Amino acid sequence: MNSKSADRIASGIFYLIALIIILILVGLFYYILFNGLKNISLHFLTAPSSNIMAGGGIRDQLFNSFYVLFITMLIAVPLGIGGGIYMAEYAKPGKVTDIIRSCVEVLASLPSIVIGMFGLLMFVNLTGWGYTILGGALALTVFNLPVIVRVSEDAIRSVPRELKEASLALGITHWHTIKTVILPSAFPSILTGIILASGRVFGEAAALIFTAGLSTPRLDYANWNPFSATSPLNIFRPAETLAVHIWSVNTQGLIPDVEEVSSGAAAVLIISVLIFNLLARWIGSMIHRKITATK
Amino acid sequence: MSEYTFTPYNVIRGDWCIMEKMVSAKDRLLKSGNNRMDGELRGKILVILCAVIMISATIAITIFLGTKGLQSFIKNGVSLIEFITSTNWNPTNQAKPEYGTLPFIFGSFAVTFLSALVAAPLGIGGAIFMTEIAPSWGRNILQPVIELLVGIPSVVYGFIGLSVLVPFIRENVGGLGFSLLSGTIVLSVMILPTVTTIATDSMSSLPKTLREGSYALGATRWQTIRKVLIPAALPTLLTAIVLGMARAFGEALAVQMVIGNVKDLPSSLLDASATLTTIITLNMGHTTYGSVENNTLWSMGLILLVMSFAFILLIRYLSSRRKM
Numbered sequence: 001m002n003s004k005s006a007d008r009i010a011s012g013i014f015y016l017i018a019l020i021i022i023l024i025l026v027g028l029f030y031y032i033l034f035n036g037l038k039n040i041s042l043h044f045l046t047a048p049s050s051n052i053m054a055g056g057g058i059r060d061q062l063f064n065s066f067y068v069l070f071i072t073m074l075i076a077v078p079l080g081i082g083g084g085i086y087m088a089e090y091a092k093p094g095k096v097t098d099i100i101r102s103c104v105e106v107l108a109s110l111p112s113i114v115i116g117m118f119g120l121l122m123f124v125n126l127t128g129w130g131y132t133i134l135g136g137a138l139a140l141t142v143f144n145l146p147v148i149v150r151v152s153e154d155a156i157r158s159v160p161r162e163l164k165e166a167s168l169a170l171g172i173t174h175w176h177t178i179k180t181v182i183l184p185s186a187f188p189s190i191l192t193g194i195i196l197a198s199g200r201v202f203g204e205a206a207a208l209i210f211t212a213g214l215s216t217p218r219l220d221y222a223n224w225n226p227f228s229a230t231s232p233l234n235i236f237r238p239a240e241t242l243a244v245h246i247w248s249v250n251t252q253g254l255i256p257d258v259e260e261v262s263s264g265a266a267a268v269l270i271i272s273v274l275i276f277n278l279l280a281r282w283i284g285s286m287i288h289r290k291i292t293a294t295k
Numbered sequence: 296m297s298e299y300t301f302t303p304y305n306v307i308r309g310d311w312c313i314m315e316k317m318v319s320a321k322d323r324l325l326k327s328g329n330n331r332m333d334g335e336l337r338g339k340i341l342v343i344l345c346a347v348i349m350i351s352a353t354i355a356i357t358i359f360l361g362t363k364g365l366q367s368f369i370k371n372g373v374s375l376i377e378f379i380t381s382t383n384w385n386p387t388n389q390a391k392p393e394y395g396t397l398p399f400i401f402g403s404f405a406v407t408f409l410s411a412l413v414a415a416p417l418g419i420g421g422a423i424f425m426t427e428i429a430p431s432w433g434r435n436i437l438q439p440v441i442e443l444l445v446g447i448p449s450v451v452y453g454f455i456g457l458s459v460l461v462p463f464i465r466e467n468v469g470g471l472g473f474s475l476l477s478g479t480i481v482l483s484v485m486i487l488p489t490v491t492t493i494a495t496d497s498m499s500s501l502p503k504t505l506r507e508g509s510y511a512l513g514a515t516r517w518q519t520i521r522k523v524l525i526p527a528a529l530p531t532l533l534t535a536i537v538l539g540m541a542r543a544f545g546e547a548l549a550v551q552m553v554i555g556n557v558k559d560l561p562s563s564l565l566d567a568s569a570t571l572t573t574i575i576t577l578n579m580g581h582t583t584y585g586s587v588e589n590n591t592l593w594s595m596g597l598i599l600l601v602m603s604f605a606f607i608l609l610i611r612y613l614s615s616r617r618k619m
Contacts, residue, residue, distance in 0.1 A: 003515050010517035014428045017420035018437055021491070024484055025440045028447065031455060082345030090342060100346050102607075103353040109538075109603050110356070111545020113572050117579075117596045118356045121363060125584065142352055149349065175338030203448025206547045206572075210579060246450045247548050250457055259458060266451045273446045 029270070036267020039260045045268075049216075049245065054257040058265050060216045063232055064133070064239035065272075068212060069201050071137035071235060076144045077194060081183075083145070084152025084190075089178055108146035112206040115143045119211035131238040136212030143207050144197055151193025155186035188287035192280045199276035203269055205243035213238035214248050242269050357600070364597025367394070367590035378594065384558040386588035394591050396571070398560045400598065403570040405475060405561070406550060407543045410482035415536045417483075418490030426498040427520055437491075444488040453549035456481040461553055470565030473555030478568070481549050486539035493538060497531030498524065534613045541606035545599060547572035571595045 047057025083104075091097040119139030129135055159182050167177040216239055219232045226233040240248065246262045246269070249255060367373045373394050381395025421441070425434045456477055465472030505527060509519040525532070555567025556577055575592050582589040 003518060007515035007517040010520070011428060014420055014424045017417055018424040018429075018433060020417060021421050021437065021444075021487065022440055024487075025444055028455060028484075029443070031459060032451065079345050079348060082342045083349050086342040086346040090339065091346075100350060103350050105607060106353050106604070107349070107356075109541055109607055111547070111572065111599055111603060113545065113547040113575060114360065114596055114599050114603070115356075117575070117593070118360060120579070121359050122355070142356070145349060145352070173335045175335045178338065199446050203446075203450070205448070205450045206576070209548075209576065214580070243448050243450045246454055247552070250454060250552055262454050263458075266454050269448055269451060270446075273448065274443075277442065277446055 032266050032270050035263040039264030044264055052254050060219055061240055061242045061245040065241040068133055068136050068241055069198055072140040072201055076141040076148055080145050080148025081152045083149040087153040088156035104146045104149055112143055115139055116207040116210040131213030132236045133239045134235045136208045139207045139211040140201050144201055147197045152190045155189035156182055159185050188284055192284040195276055195280035199273040202272055203243050205247050208241055208244050214240055216240050360597055360600050363593045367594045371587045371590055382560050399569050399571045399574050402568040406478045406482055407540050409479040410543045411536055411540045413483035414486045414490050414539055418487050419494045419532055421491045422494035422498050425495050441488045441491050449549040452481050452485050453552035456553040471567055473567045474565045475561050475568045476564045478550045478554040481553055482543045486543050489542055490535045490539040493535035494532055497528045501527055530613050530616045534610050537609050544602055547576050551576050
């Protein structure tokens, strides 16, 4: 076999590999959307779930997913951006910075179930809260923090040097420069990163099984008092999210319509993650256009 | 002028004379002064606090899981040797409980290596397709595909594995369907985007002169890829595979849904099996906190933690080789 035909065969194989990857994705999406969309109805989205009978919905799980995401981001975003600012602006090269960098690396590579176990130990047993939204959100913060730190550090580092120097040259202090010059111009990339991280948090289940629990109490959506036990806004109640729901109906559920419920829920999950992705791209490009005045 | 907003861009454009007209310079100077320096200190303390929280989270995880994971050996007297090497897992046997986790450790390593074996050629092949074969249109198609694959939550992979892959294997290949093979396939698809993304980065960061030099010598594209580009990118390609393996090793729910979760050592790819993560997910909920069985689950968690440190060290080693 001469080298020309070997080259042709190799190219063929690479085309084949690319085709396989594309087919995997198309197959997955086709299966989820084809089977899921026919199970999504207004009833499915607004009815409470059932433990034994068929015909349950995902109302509480859907709300819990968004609420847990919201609480997680409320904690993780300020912490993550603060960490990013420290790494990009204040950290001097040396031992301490190396240690922090290693810590971020360790946190990023921990399996989510290990973070769930840590959450169980710390936020469920040690604090005596039991399964709570807050515990779940704190576990997800640990899971999510390294991503936000990395995104904000990269975004801050890619702010043009001239902007920062101009501000400092005007006599503005370092922190004020960060607040009024660097952060605003790093904001679009940070926001894009946060929205992408939200998609990851939204679909996360392993860290939540042990921290936010597998059940949701009966909720009264008219009750907006965050300290009441039946209020959906109470952060000290157990909450089963959508991703956890898919897992639990498949592995320990008793309902007869497992297939319908989980394919519908999977479709809702995928569509939400897709929306997060598109939103991130759209907002990123919109703000970019606004700031740089490119058409 | 009341609508005027004071943004950094205006400052740089020199617009701030407008600002000066609004507030006299004397007032501004009197107003700032000390409190500006206070803000400076406050800001610095704030971000240092964030960094400290990150460090303490990492240390807390290590210490908490470490002490909790060692309890079964220290307090309950489970033998470490038995724990790692015995294949008998009978924690509920009243007379003679046995705590051998070798089948689960084996299961974890088996699915990890097998899925890396499937995902590595696909991922690196995809990366080469994007960077060498069809850099313009191929990348435009494959890049979004990979990003969408990353976005699919792991439970959804597990659910599809359970409802499509398991029946398919049961009917066409044999066995129960719940098997090492199902776990491997699900994990391969899950780690594929990780491997592809990093491999693509490493291939596209290779200097252009390498390719041009090779083509100038009359090498074909395949020869260039095989003899020049892959060897040059090898350390990063290995990092890509190791990162994928780290993800596979720690993945819990998707594997748990398809692997069958039996406590016996599998004898073939079609046998049901279990991994450390699946046993933890399955049993953590219905064992009493503080019991010996529960403590052994924490010891398995400690193994996961130690392995994730090991993967980091391996990646460090690989990237130190790259710098040379």
